[in-house]
Amino acid sequence: MLNKLPITNKKAVRVAYGETLVELGGLDQNVVVLDADVSSSTQSKLFAQKYPERFINVGIAEANMMAVAAGLAACGKIPFVNTFAVFCTLRAGDPLRSVVAYPELNVKIAGGYSGVSDSYDGATHQSVEDIAIVRSIPNIKVIVVADATEARLATMAAAKLKGPVYLRLSRAEVPIIFDADYHFVFGKAHELVPGDDLTIIANGYMVYKALEAVRILNQKGIYPRLLNMHTVKPLDEEAVLKAARETGAILTVEEHSIYGGLGSAVAETLGQNYPVPMKIMGFNDRFGETGGYDEVLAKMGLSAEEIVRNAENLLTKKAKR
Numbered sequence: 001m002l003n004k005l006p007i008t009n010k011k012a013v014r015v016a017y018g019e020t021l022v023e024l025g026g027l028d029q030n031v032v033v034l035d036a037d038v039s040s041s042t043q044s045k046l047f048a049q050k051y052p053e054r055f056i057n058v059g060i061a062e063a064n065m066m067a068v069a070a071g072l073a074a075c076g077k078i079p080f081v082n083t084f085a086v087f088c089t090l091r092a093g094d095p096l097r098s099v100v101a102y103p104e105l106n107v108k109i110a111g112g113y114s115g116v117s118d119s120y121d122g123a124t125h126q127s128v129e130d131i132a133i134v135r136s137i138p139n140i141k142v143i144v145v146a147d148a149t150e151a152r153l154a155t156m157a158a159a160k161l162k163g164p165v166y167l168r169l170s171r172a173e174v175p176i177i178f179d180a181d182y183h184f185v186f187g188k189a190h191e192l193v194p195g196d197d198l199t200i201i202a203n204g205y206m207v208y209k210a211l212e213a214v215r216i217l218n219q220k221g222i223y224p225r226l227l228n229m230h231t232v233k234p235l236d237e238e239a240v241l242k243a244a245r246e247t248g249a250i251l252t253v254e255e256h257s258i259y260g261g262l263g264s265a266v267a268e269t270l271g272q273n274y275p276v277p278m279k280i281m282g283f284n285d286r287f288g289e290t291g292g293y294d295e296v297l298a299k300m301g302l303s304a305e306e307i308v309r310n311a312e313n314l315l316t317k318k319a320k321r
């Protein structure tokens with residue numbers, strides 16, 4: 001269920017994730033956790049404090065961590081590997097592809113500090129391309145969480161899924177969108193707001209930005225449908241095509257490059273099945289910057305006001321068809 005708006009409560013996604021690791025550790029002795037010397041950042045330290053015998057700090061050796069996790073999975077364990085999203089997909093990209101995804105081993109990859117949520121550490125620590133990388137590798141499932149509630153539910157779901165799962169997690173405190181009754185279903189889009197004028201598809205922190213935009217659009221007499229597409233791979237193609245047929249225009253919003261992420265996945269589905277006017281919002285072929293989180297996002301064109309502007313432009317295109 002959706003919390004009532006306006007939303008004032010916030011919680012860091014990484015904290016909710018760390019707490020869920022501890023919960024999983026108590027439910028299944030096969031759950032093991034690995035970190036690349038950033039456990040205070042990823043909050044895997046919470047698991048280390050509770051279950052030190054099942055926690056491995058490999059040091060700043062992300063590729064080695066991925067290979068160790070593969071070995072543990074081959075022995076029947078359920079390893080969660082933790083580091084920044086940019087490092088687990090690039091520094092550890094080779095073993096992620098060759099020794100985790102290729103044999104389809106049961107490794108869970110938690111990409112923390114994703115997008116530009118690590119805003120003050122700058123472009124080297126931010127990830128604008130991680131979804132494009134993991135989405136293109138066979139056998140990897142991809143989940144992008146929107147808030148602390150979804151972080152817990154998605155982590156629990158990932159532990160039950162067989163094979164590699166990439167969990168994209170944020171660093172920053174973000175508004176809690178969903179209440180305790182929210183039902184997370186892997187592989188299925190969640191409709192937050194009904195509407196017929198167009199469809200906005202978002203994930204991660206951009207779900208909250210899209211909710212803000214919907215409120216503004218409603219005040220203008222425009223009623224978009226809003227889908228939280230938390231599962232990027234496999235994409236809920238049925239929900240995308242239903243939205244295209246019923247609303248006639250699609251706007252995607254993501255904290256990621258416009259190449260290879262959510263927008264690309266949606267465009268691939270529409271292009272092959274039911275083309276409609278569409279706009280992909282994201283990082284337009286550029287790296288992030290250093291600064292306040294919302295300030296950097298706004299500079300990249302990822303604000304509620306920009307979502308509104310793009311939605312209105314799409315409606316104009318839709319009217320001309």
